[in-house]
Amino acid sequence: METLEQVLTPEEQFQAHIDADIRIEPKDWMPDAYRKTLIRQISQHAHSELVGMLPEGNWITRAPSLKRKAILLAKVQDEAGHGLYLYSAAETLGTSRDQMLADLHSGKAKYSSIFNYPTLSWADMGCVGWLVDGAAILNQVPLCRTSYGPYARAMVRVCKEESFHQRQGFEIMQTLCEGAPAQKEMAQEALNRWWWPTLMMFGPKDADSPNTEQSMKWRIKRFTNDELRQKFVDMMVPQAEFLGLTVPDEKVKWNEARQAYDFGEVDWNEFWAVVKGNGLCNHERLQARVQAHEEGAWVREAALAHAAKRKERAAVTA
Amino acid sequence: MAVQNARDVYTRRLEGVSIWVVESKYIHASNPDEAEAFFDPAADKVYRHPTFYEVPDSIKHM
Amino acid sequence: MSATLPETLAGIVPAAPNLLFPFVLQLADTSLILAHRLSEWCGHGPVLEQDLALANIALDLLGEARSYYQYAAELEGQGRTEDDLAYLRSAVEYRNPLLVEQPNGDFAHTVVRQFLFDNFHYHLLQALKESADAQLAAIAEKSLKEAAYHLKWSSEWVIRLGDGTAESRQRLDKAIAALWRFAGELTTPTTTETCLQRLGLVPDYAALLPAMEAHVAHVLGEATVPVPEAVFAQQGGKMGRHSEHLGYLLAELQYMQRSYPGLTW
Numbered sequence: 001m002e003t004l005e006q007v008l009t010p011e012e013q014f015q016a017h018i019d020a021d022i023r024i025e026p027k028d029w030m031p032d033a034y035r036k037t038l039i040r041q042i043s044q045h046a047h048s049e050l051v052g053m054l055p056e057g058n059w060i061t062r063a064p065s066l067k068r069k070a071i072l073l074a075k076v077q078d079e080a081g082h083g084l085y086l087y088s089a090a091e092t093l094g095t096s097r098d099q100m101l102a103d104l105h106s107g108k109a110k111y112s113s114i115f116n117y118p119t120l121s122w123a124d125m126g127c128v129g130w131l132v133d134g135a136a137i138l139n140q141v142p143l144c145r146t147s148y149g150p151y152a153r154a155m156v157r158v159c160k161e162e163s164f165h166q167r168q169g170f171e172i173m174q175t176l177c178e179g180a181p182a183q184k185e186m187a188q189e190a191l192n193r194w195w196w197p198t199l200m201m202f203g204p205k206d207a208d209s210p211n212t213e214q215s216m217k218w219r220i221k222r223f224t225n226d227e228l229r230q231k232f233v234d235m236m237v238p239q240a241e242f243l244g245l246t247v248p249d250e251k252v253k254w255n256e257a258r259q260a261y262d263f264g265e266v267d268w269n270e271f272w273a274v275v276k277g278n279g280l281c282n283h284e285r286l287q288a289r290v291q292a293h294e295e296g297a298w299v300r301e302a303a304l305a306h307a308a309k310r311k312e313r314a315a316v317t318a
Numbered sequence: 319m320a321v322q323n324a325r326d327v328y329t330r331r332l333e334g335v336s337i338w339v340v341e342s343k344y345i346h347a348s349n350p351d352e353a354e355a356f357f358d359p360a361a362d363k364v365y366r367h368p369t370f371y372e373v374p375d376s377i378k379h380m
Numbered sequence: 381m382s383a384t385l386p387e388t389l390a391g392i393v394p395a396a397p398n399l400l401f402p403f404v405l406q407l408a409d410t411s412l413i414l415a416h417r418l419s420e421w422c423g424h425g426p427v428l429e430q431d432l433a434l435a436n437i438a439l440d441l442l443g444e445a446r447s448y449y450q451y452a453a454e455l456e457g458q459g460r461t462e463d464d465l466a467y468l469r470s471a472v473e474y475r476n477p478l479l480v481e482q483p484n485g486d487f488a489h490t491v492v493r494q495f496l497f498d499n500f501h502y503h504l505l506q507a508l509k510e511s512a513d514a515q516l517a518a519i520a521e522k523s524l525k526e527a528a529y530h531l532k533w534s535s536e537w538v539i540r541l542g543d544g545t546a547e548s549r550q551r552l553d554k555a556i557a558a559l560w561r562f563a564g565e566l567t568t569p570t571t572t573e574t575c576l577q578r579l580g581l582v583p584d585y586a587a588l589l590p591a592m593e594a595h596v597a598h599v600l601g602e603a604t605v606p607v608p609e610a611v612f613a614q615q616g617g618k619m620g621r622h623s624e625h626l627g628y629l630l631a632e633l634q635y636m637q638r639s640y641p642g643l644t645w
Binding site for chain 3: 050053054057060061062063064065066067068069070073074076077080081083084087122172175176179180182183288291292295296297298299300301302303305306309
């Protein structure tokens with residue numbers, strides 16, 4: 001009797017595994033393109049966690065109460081942790097953190113464009129948690145079932161930990177909306193700025209997303225961009241209504257036939273401008289990362305040098 | 319240093335009682351005498367858990 | 381420690397809650413200001429693992445500060461909250477020692493500042509957990525576990541930087557030269573502290589010194605760094621006379637509460 005291995009090519013076996021929802025593990029055979037796509041996707045995700053620390057980090061020192069300060073610091077710290085999980089997951093595919101960071105710093109690797117928008121008021125901490133993390137969760141929950149084992153496992157932990165991020169953001173918004181008129185205004189102004197950029201987080205329209213089909217086939221993506229964007233709008237419009245806030249899109253309207261909200265068109269010119277590096281904060285965000293890395297070089301070198309000295313001394317005394 | 323790094327990243331929510339860092343054939347574990355300093359400080363960081371935040375009943379998907 | 385009042389002081393010290401209030405506030409301010417400084421690193425650390433470590437220390441200190449502020453508010457009994465105390469007092473009312481308000485500088489400055497503070501903090505808490513004041517003793521007992529970890533972290537970094545590369549050694553030396561002068565204030569009691577020490581509510585700092593000095597000698601020895609000679613100790617923070625740095629820190633810390641008075645966040 002012939003075995004599967006004899007009848008199927010490695011590519012076909014690989015796809016058969018994926019179709020059967022069997023996880024691909026680091027030592028399994030995988031097509032080069034799968035490996036490359038995953039390295040790109042996971043490292044982009046890791047970079048987003050890293051750069052994503054900056055816009056919220058911007059308000060840690062100005063948080064309006066000790067409780068909010070602790071929550072925000074813990075949340076931004078979580079993002080550093082998620083960056084670490086993801087860099088480690090990507091390393092199982094044969095790249096290194098140094099290489100990934102070099103690609104980030106040179107501009108070769110991308111991170112989520114949402115972090116190229118400035119955080120201008122305390123209400124932005126509400127919007128980032130409620131909307132941006134809300135959108136991120138929609139993107140991330142399906143990734144807990146993604147085909148690559150280490151990525152899927154990292155995402156299980158990330159999603160578990162992120163569940164408080166969105167809630168604390170919503171709580172900030174709710175407190176503002178139930179507060180003084182100045183606070184409610186602050187909340188509405190922030191929503192006006194963050195609504196459209198958040199919709200852009202799901203990526204280009206399906207028709208303009210050439211990689212989607214292959215990624216869906218490999219199960220490293222489980223819903224299309226437009227599907228997720230629709231889901232997001234359907235989730236968020238009622239929540240904004242609950243808060244007494246107005247979503248800045250006149251076309252938002254419940255469509256009884258579709259059982260979903262209709263909504264307006266994203267400004268794709270703005271989307272591509274920010275992706276290409278022309279957002280207000282692209283330069284500052286990257287600069288901040290490069291600077292932290294360069295200024296930290298002597299610290300990392302010292303740690304390595306000291307470890308080497310210790311090892312040497314241990315070898316001498318042994 | 320690896321043990322401390324692991325403590326800082328993996329025990330932010332009381333998940334830890336002991337850390338094992340494996341470097342190929344060597345194994346370093348956190349010192350049980352230091353368990354309190356390593357793991358108890360996560361006990362009062364309740365704000366890291368979603369249940370710390372009250373979400374109104376009418377709000378779905380959160 | 382005994383809580384009986386020595387006869388010589390009986391006439392001059394006010395009741396213990398009034399005396400305890402400024403001291404607890406001093407502890408709160410100290411932990412808050414240092415937590416605030418450490419939180420400035422968030423997103424800018426030398427390596428991701430240390431971003432996490434610095435944030436953990438900041439979170440511990442912030443939690444400790446909140447416990448002290450809540451207790452201080454209770455002692456005062458005027459209906460002020462932890463946030464009123466942290467956000468609505470001016471720089472001259474702040475009681476933190478000068479050391480903790482010093483800017484982060486490079487990583488070596490942050491490490492040395494932390495090491496000097498942790499060495500005092502750890503030994504203080506160890507004694508404070510025996511305080512005759514039950515509330516203070518309870519906070520100390522809880523915070524001690526955290527402080528033990530902080531001291532381990534900062535001690536190991538002093539060693540790594542001292543016995544690392546030529547550059548790290550040079551930076552460590554500079555940081556020691558800049559910050560050592562602020563260590564003395566930690567163990568020099570103010571009048572309030574002296575009174576509380578005699579009441580047995582606060583440990584005698586002189587008694588902490590041998591263990592503190594032994595730890596410094598041990599860590600600097602491992603770091604191959606000579607123990608600095610005694611320097612002139614800068615004083616004042618604990619009495620509200622601060623360096624210029626604190627004003628800017630508070631301007632940022634208090635920005636929201638000052639811009640929008642009396643609101644809930």
